[in-house]
Amino acid sequence: MSGIYLHIPFCKKACHYCDFHFSTSLKNKEPLLKALVQEIILRADEFKNKTVKTIYFGGGTPSILDVDEIKNIIKTIRQYYKVIEIPEITLEANPDDLTDDKIKELAQTEINRLSIGVQSFGDKELQMMNRAHSSEEVKQCLHTATQYFNNITIDLMYGIPGLSNEEWKQNIQQALKFGISHISSYALTVEEGTALADFIKKGTYPVINESLAAQHFDILVNTLTQAGFDHYEISNFGKPNFYSKHNTSYWLGKWYLGFGPSAHSFNGNIRSWNVANNAKYIKSLLENSLPSGQEILTVKDQYNEYIMTGLRTIWGVSLEKVSQDFGIKTSIFLEKQIQPFLENGTLMLKQNQLKTTQKGKFLADGIASELFWV
Known part of the structure; x- marks a missing residue:
C-alpha cells in the first residue's frame, strides 16, 4: 500500500503549542496551490510502479481550502498516478471551518474521512491553546458531520495543566456521545x-506535569477500550x-510521497523532505525544480525506525524480521x-513478537531508545 500526503501550510491562528510549518497569511495561497499541483506532476515517475491507496490532506489547516481547490488536487493525482477506485481520502479540518454548508459540500467530493482537530470540549482549554473555535462550534460541527460521514x-489533547481527571473523562465521554469511530490523542508537549x-x-504558564499526563493516559486507554476501541498505536484508538489506513502505512514502513512545503517522503531506504519555506517552495516549482533534500537510511537507521514504530503499535516488533532484515x-x-x-x-514476548505491556505503553518511546543500535 502506498500513500500520498499533501501539506497545506495555512492556518487562521497560531496555536500556542504547535511547531508544524504553517503561515497565518493567505496571500500566497493561490501560487502555492499551483506549485503543489506542479510538484504532483513533476514527481509522478517516483510512483510509476506503485498503486496509491490513501490520500491525506494535512497541515496546517487543509479545511481552509475551497471545495473546488480540493477537487482539483485530487483530479491531478488521479490523472498522473495509479489510484484505486475508492482510496481512503482524509481531510484534516478545524471545527470553525466545518459549517453545515461546508460539510455538505465536502460530502459531495471524494473525501471520505474527516480528521477534526477538536483538542478539547472545554472553552478554558481551547482558549489556553489559542484555538480558533469554541466548544459550541465543536458540538455543532460533530452533530452535522456525523450525518454525512461515517468515518x-x-x-484530543491531554496532560493540560489544570485539566482534572474528571474533566478529562468528560472530554472522552463527550466524544463517545457522537458515535466517533476513531480518536487520536496526544499529551501536551513543549516544543522549542x-x-x-x-x-x-x-x-x-505552568510547567507540564508528566505525572498528570500519565494519569490522563491511563484514563484514556481504559475508557476507550471499554467502549470497544482497539488501542492499535500509542496515540490512536x-x-x-x-483504523487510519494512511497512518498505518507509515508505521508499517510502506512507501509514501509528501507534497507541499516541509512534507516528507519515503521509499524504503531514502527519506526526503521539501523546504519548510513557502516562498522558496513556490519559486523552486515555478522553475520546475524540486525544493528537497534527502538522506539514505543506513541499516542501523532502518533498524532503529522499525523498533520505534513497532513498539508503538499492536503489531509489535518481529524478532524473526530483525534477524532476517538486520542480521x-x-x-x-x-x-x-x-x-x-x-x-x-x-x-x-509472545510467539517471537515483542510488544509493550499496558504498563509499558506510556513509556514506549523511552523504551525504544534504549533498544536503538547507536
Whole structure:
C-alpha cells in the first residue's frame, strides 16, 4: 500500500503549542496551490510502479481550502498516478471551518474521512491553546458531520495543566456521545520556538506535569477500550475497520510521497523532505525544480525506525524480521537489550513478537531508545 500526503501550510491562528510549518497569511495561497499541483506532476515517475491507496490532506489547516481547490488536487493525482477506485481520502479540518454548508459540500467530493482537530470540549482549554473555535462550534460541527460521514476521527489533547481527571473523562465521554469511530490523542508537549515554550520560560504558564499526563493516559486507554476501541498505536484508538489506513502505512514502513512545503517522503531506504519555506517552495516549482533534500537510511537507521514504530503499535516488533532484515548480530543485541524490560513488565514476548505491556505503553518511546543500535 502506498500513500500520498499533501501539506497545506495555512492556518487562521497560531496555536500556542504547535511547531508544524504553517503561515497565518493567505496571500500566497493561490501560487502555492499551483506549485503543489506542479510538484504532483513533476514527481509522478517516483510512483510509476506503485498503486496509491490513501490520500491525506494535512497541515496546517487543509479545511481552509475551497471545495473546488480540493477537487482539483485530487483530479491531478488521479490523472498522473495509479489510484484505486475508492482510496481512503482524509481531510484534516478545524471545527470553525466545518459549517453545515461546508460539510455538505465536502460530502459531495471524494473525501471520505474527516480528521477534526477538536483538542478539547472545554472553552478554558481551547482558549489556553489559542484555538480558533469554541466548544459550541465543536458540538455543532460533530452533530452535522456525523450525518454525512461515517468515518470520522477527532484529536484530543491531554496532560493540560489544570485539566482534572474528571474533566478529562468528560472530554472522552463527550466524544463517545457522537458515535466517533476513531480518536487520536496526544499529551501536551513543549516544543522549542513555540509560544507555549516562551510562556513557560517567563513563568506565565505552568510547567507540564508528566505525572498528570500519565494519569490522563491511563484514563484514556481504559475508557476507550471499554467502549470497544482497539488501542492499535500509542496515540490512536479505532473501532474495528476504522483504523487510519494512511497512518498505518507509515508505521508499517510502506512507501509514501509528501507534497507541499516541509512534507516528507519515503521509499524504503531514502527519506526526503521539501523546504519548510513557502516562498522558496513556490519559486523552486515555478522553475520546475524540486525544493528537497534527502538522506539514505543506513541499516542501523532502518533498524532503529522499525523498533520505534513497532513498539508503538499492536503489531509489535518481529524478532524473526530483525534477524532476517538486520542480521544475527543485531538480533543478539536486541535480545540482550530487552531483558530488563521483560523483567520489569514493560515489554512482553509472545510467539517471537515483542510488544509493550499496558504498563509499558506510556513509556514506549523511552523504551525504544534504549533498544536503538547507536
